[in-house]
Amino acid sequence: MALEQLEVGDVLITWLNGGVTHMDGGAMFGVVPRPLWEKKYPANENNQIELRTDPMLLQVDGKNLLVETGIGTGKFTDKQKRNFGIEHESKLKENLSELGLAPEDIDMLLMTHMHFDHACGISKWKGDDLVSAFPNAVIYVNETEWEELKEPNIRSKATYYKENWQPVEGQVKTYNEAVEPIDGIHLVHTGGHSDGHSILLIDRQGEKAIHMADLMPTHAHRNPLWVLAYDDYPMNSIDAKLKYIAPAIKEEAWFLFYHDYKYRALKWDSENEIEEAVLRNRASE
Numbered sequence: 001m002a003l004e005q006l007e008v009g010d011v012l013i014t015w016l017n018g019g020v021t022h023m024d025g026g027a028m029f030g031v032v033p034r035p036l037w038e039k040k041y042p043a044n045e046n047n048q049i050e051l052r053t054d055p056m057l058l059q060v061d062g063k064n065l066l067v068e069t070g071i072g073t074g075k076f077t078d079k080q081k082r083n084f085g086i087e088h089e090s091k092l093k094e095n096l097s098e099l100g101l102a103p104e105d106i107d108m109l110l111m112t113h114m115h116f117d118h119a120c121g122i123s124k125w126k127g128d129d130l131v132s133a134f135p136n137a138v139i140y141v142n143e144t145e146w147e148e149l150k151e152p153n154i155r156s157k158a159t160y161y162k163e164n165w166q167p168v169e170g171q172v173k174t175y176n177e178a179v180e181p182i183d184g185i186h187l188v189h190t191g192g193h194s195d196g197h198s199i200l201l202i203d204r205q206g207e208k209a210i211h212m213a214d215l216m217p218t219h220a221h222r223n224p225l226w227v228l229a230y231d232d233y234p235m236n237s238i239d240a241k242l243k244y245i246a247p248a249i250k251e252e253a254w255f256l257f258y259h260d261y262k263y264r265a266l267k268w269d270s271e272n273e274i275e276e277a278v279l280r281n282r283a284s285e
């Protein structure tokens with residue numbers, strides 16, 4: 001089955017299968033009561049919601065950029081798979097092959113943050129050793145995020161793994177407030193979900209897209225007040241959503257998703273109704 005794609009200006013975006021998790025719905029919607037959030041996002045009998053971990057391949061100016069890396073393969077114990085609701089792991093290599101590419105063809109990794117569900121696909125097993133999964137890529141990570149990844153605190157050590165930085169340390173380029181690795185493609189630091197969390201902005205040939213990452217992991221998180229219990233700095237998350245969401249809607253930007261079970265991308269109108277959407281094709285998995 002064909003992979004879902006979207007063109008934003010001259011940027012071709014393709015969603016790849018990075019695996020899936022099922023996390024606690026209450027944690028994913030924080031203080032929002034379940035009777036409200038489950039109208040917008042379904043939960044299973046264990047109160048878990050489906051969260052894709054599907055990277056976006058951006059092809060532009062002859063370069064291959066990967067946004068996030070999925071959960072990888074062979075990175076979790078059976079206990080972790082049960083706890084995180086992992087039903088299947090990454091198929092990135094197979095998806096890239098469908099597109100005539102290999103992991104060695106990825107020129108850049110754009111990491112919004114380094115939590116395990118975004119970064120476990122950054123390395124792979126080669127025998128008994130972990131090595132870079134994308135050995136030719138420059139990896140862009142916010143400086144604050146990178147430093148906490150290497151020295152996590154008592155809270156963040158549950159999601160920042162040494163396996164996700166030690167094999168790739170020599171490939172990493174850090175930045176402070178923002179970086180523009182390709183003209184019109186920016187990573188911008190916001191904080192909130194983590195201290196070093198960033199979002200992705202695309203502005204090419206008069207068309208725009210925004211990937212809010214885990215400030216808005218699903219379409220159901222559009223309300224600025226609907227933030228995650230996982231957020232380290234929730235007021236910063238709210239401030240960033242207030243800053244970026246309304247202007248993006250006004251500019252008719254596409255909102256891109258990594259975690260959403262239903263939508264790959266969508267546009268909201270001024271009344272917060274969905275006016276265009278790229279739906280996830282479940283049959284392709």
